[in-house]
Amino acid sequence: MQQSPAAQPIVEIRKLSFGYERSRPVLRDINLDIARGSVVGIMGQSGCGKTTLLRVIMGALRPSAGEARVLGRATGKLDAEGLYAMRRKMGMLFQFGALFTDMSVYENVAFPLREHAALPDELLNDLVMMKLQAVGLRGAAHLAPTELSGGMARRVALARSTALDPQLILYDEPFTGLDPISFGVIVRLIRELNDSLGATSVIVTHDVQEALGVVDYVYFMAAGRVIAQGRPDEIRRSHEPFVRQFVNGSSEGPVPFHYPAPQYDVDLELATH
Amino acid sequence: MRVADVRARLERLGSGVTFHVLRLGFASRFLAYLVVHSGTALKRFRLTTAEIYFAGVLSLIIILVSGMFVGMVLALQGYETLQRFGASESLGVLVALSLVRELGPVVAGLLFASRAGSAITAEIGLMKATEQLSAMEMMAVDPIARVVAPRFWGGVISMPLLAVLFSAMGIFGGYVVGVQLIGVDAGAFWSQMQAAVDLRNDILNGVIKSVVFGIAVTWIAVFEGYDAPPTAEGVSRATTRTVVTSSLAILFLDFILTALMFTGGNNQ
Numbered sequence: 001m002q003q004s005p006a007a008q009p010i011v012e013i014r015k016l017s018f019g020y021e022r023s024r025p026v027l028r029d030i031n032l033d034i035a036r037g038s039v040v041g042i043m044g045q046s047g048c049g050k051t052t053l054l055r056v057i058m059g060a061l062r063p064s065a066g067e068a069r070v071l072g073r074a075t076g077k078l079d080a081e082g083l084y085a086m087r088r089k090m091g092m093l094f095q096f097g098a099l100f101t102d103m104s105v106y107e108n109v110a111f112p113l114r115e116h117a118a119l120p121d122e123l124l125n126d127l128v129m130m131k132l133q134a135v136g137l138r139g140a141a142h143l144a145p146t147e148l149s150g151g152m153a154r155r156v157a158l159a160r161s162t163a164l165d166p167q168l169i170l171y172d173e174p175f176t177g178l179d180p181i182s183f184g185v186i187v188r189l190i191r192e193l194n195d196s197l198g199a200t201s202v203i204v205t206h207d208v209q210e211a212l213g214v215v216d217y218v219y220f221m222a223a224g225r226v227i228a229q230g231r232p233d234e235i236r237r238s239h240e241p242f243v244r245q246f247v248n249g250s251s252e253g254p255v256p257f258h259y260p261a262p263q264y265d266v267d268l269e270l271a272t273h
Numbered sequence: 274m275r276v277a278d279v280r281a282r283l284e285r286l287g288s289g290v291t292f293h294v295l296r297l298g299f300a301s302r303f304l305a306y307l308v309v310h311s312g313t314a315l316k317r318f319r320l321t322t323a324e325i326y327f328a329g330v331l332s333l334i335i336i337l338v339s340g341m342f343v344g345m346v347l348a349l350q351g352y353e354t355l356q357r358f359g360a361s362e363s364l365g366v367l368v369a370l371s372l373v374r375e376l377g378p379v380v381a382g383l384l385f386a387s388r389a390g391s392a393i394t395a396e397i398g399l400m401k402a403t404e405q406l407s408a409m410e411m412m413a414v415d416p417i418a419r420v421v422a423p424r425f426w427g428g429v430i431s432m433p434l435l436a437v438l439f440s441a442m443g444i445f446g447g448y449v450v451g452v453q454l455i456g457v458d459a460g461a462f463w464s465q466m467q468a469a470v471d472l473r474n475d476i477l478n479g480v481i482k483s484v485v486f487g488i489a490v491t492w493i494a495v496f497e498g499y500d501a502p503p504t505a506e507g508v509s510r511a512t513t514r515t516v517v518t519s520s521l522a523i524l525f526l527d528f529i530l531t532a533l534m535f536t537g538g539n540n541q
Contacts, residue, residue: 058411084413091411098408101400112412115419161412 008072009033010168010200011057015066018056025064026052028224039194039201041211043246044221050204053221054170057202058092059083071167088116091161091199095173097153099145105132105156106141112163131159134196135189151182155189162193168200169193175207187214208247212236220246300496307422307495310415314422324427328389328491332435335388336381340372340439343380344446347371351447352455364457365466368447369440373470373479374535377440379527382486384439385432386519390494393424394515397498398508406499421495428494432487433480440479478534485526490519 011034019025026049034040042050055061056068059075067074071089078086099108109128113119119127132138135155145153154174161169171190175183191214194201205211212218212232220228220235220243228235228243235243245253261267314321351367397420400406406416444466451457470476494515501511 060407060410084415087411087413092408094404094408096403098404100405100408101403112414115412115414157408164412 008036010036010071011202012069013053013057013066014069016056016063016068017065018052018061018063022064026224027056027063029066030224030226032219032226032229034200034202035217036200037194037198038216039191039203039214041215041218042202042204042221043206043208043211043218045246046206048221049224050221051172054172054202054204058090058170059086088164089166090168090170091164091166092170093154093157093161093172093174095176096150097145097157099148099153099157099160101145103145104141105137105143105145105148108145108156109160109163112160116164127163131163132156134162134193135159136185149182151178151185154178154182154186158186158189158193162197162199165197166199168202169197171201171203171205173205173207174203175205175210183210190214209249212247299500300492303417303496303499304492307417307425310418311422311426313418314426320419320423321426321430324423325431326427328385328393328424328428329431329435332385332388332431333438335384336435336439337442339380339384340377340442341446343376343439344368344372344443344448345450347376347443348447348450348455352451352457361457362461363465364447364451365444365462366469368451369444369466369470370475372440372443372447373475375479375527375531377443378436378479378482378486379523381436381439381483382432382490382523383520385428385435385487386490386494386523387516389428389431390490390515390519391512393428393491393494394498394501394512395508397421397424397495398501398503398511401499401501402503402505402508404503417499421499425491425495428491429484429487432490433483436483436486437480474534478530481534482527482530485530486523489522489526493519493522 011032013030013032016027016030017025018027030053042053044050052061056063057070057075059070059078062076067076069075071086073082073086075083075086099105100111103111106128109131110124113124113127129138129141132141135158137152137155137159140148140152140156145156148156174186174190178186187210190201190203193199203211203215212235215232217231218229218235219226220240222242228238228240230238236247238244238247241254244250251257347368348364351364351371352361355361355363355367397406400416400420406420409416409419448459448462452459452462497511497515497518498508501507
């Protein structure tokens, strides 16, 4: 659809719809491609369906119509084994890291390696240390997740989700609740890890300004549809009212300030019956 | 109006029953899946040993202290009644049979449900609420095999051992009160007990009970945790439900098992 690389996109979504109930679709007729090697943002308001889209890409939800092809395979048609085989090539960073609280930082990073690769202890140790070094937390290996700050926890989770050198890394709201320094560190790491692993990254976020600085391409979503797309500079220049409102963080625009409600005077019992 | 009232009530009753039947079915499928996917928990037995430590070893103090007191009370109450009939030498039999057949498995089961069962539910529920289980799934690791199964087997293995220790401690408590404090003859206390308690009919049946209770409590605990809504309120409700449901299950199952085990007349 866009972007230069000639290679087949790593994620192809065609005419995808999804709803928890038949009558209320959450995603409607979505088409998008994610090119190999790129960092792509999926942005939109809370509740616009972007996290649902992420769950469809990772195979946790099956599309009601259309298909999502990841690494060349339709996720909705895979059985549990096929799905697990596919997920070994993917990494996912959860909103607050989702570190295992009963394990140390070291064991958290070692977890996917222990589960999937029968490595000798020395090699395992080297790998864990390399992953922690990449996120700057080799010195924190012995700490418990409860002893980490929010930003550190997310860096450990990043080390863990890249432990198996994934081809595709998914980020669910990676910037939520971070101070400016931690934020800068995470942005840098997303780019560095993507480029050094030769991976592809998908960032789902509503922190538009911050994310526009790191991504190569953006899809904007509203009410379950893709309503705009383009490179960050194109998005910044966009005249689409919704995109303008979102990028500027304005309370005036197509997205109303008020949640749908009955007439104000009716609620205040001022109206004559 | 009245017909509508009755209908509304019937509908409420019906939907309540349907809900619980559905949940029981869901819980049964969960158990079947769990047992089929127990390979990891048994092959990497260290995972299960860790859970035996949490469910079993950490419950030891409450089990041993409670067992001791239950045995002491049994001896006091038993002596009071038995001496009216001039049968105070049978105190050892009374204490041992009550504990081995009934109180050991039942009271240890109730304590186990409130100490270990609630902890298992809360831990699994919180792991779900903080997306740790989803994270595991995203790493292509089945959380039922990796997290739930070891906890299940840890609980199932711990429970009979705790019940046996409870009974042993209770008998010791009965000895302390009956023989040391009240002055029942020690020889009569032990020898009558030895003669009356049967390995198969009494001890084995008691152990079978505790195994059944262990399976029931741990099954309820892991299911409630896994099924809990991923919120603070959801986890707290699930924890309460674990304790209430497993206590009722223990008492109900105890009645059924007692009816099956001890009414055949073969041990009279």
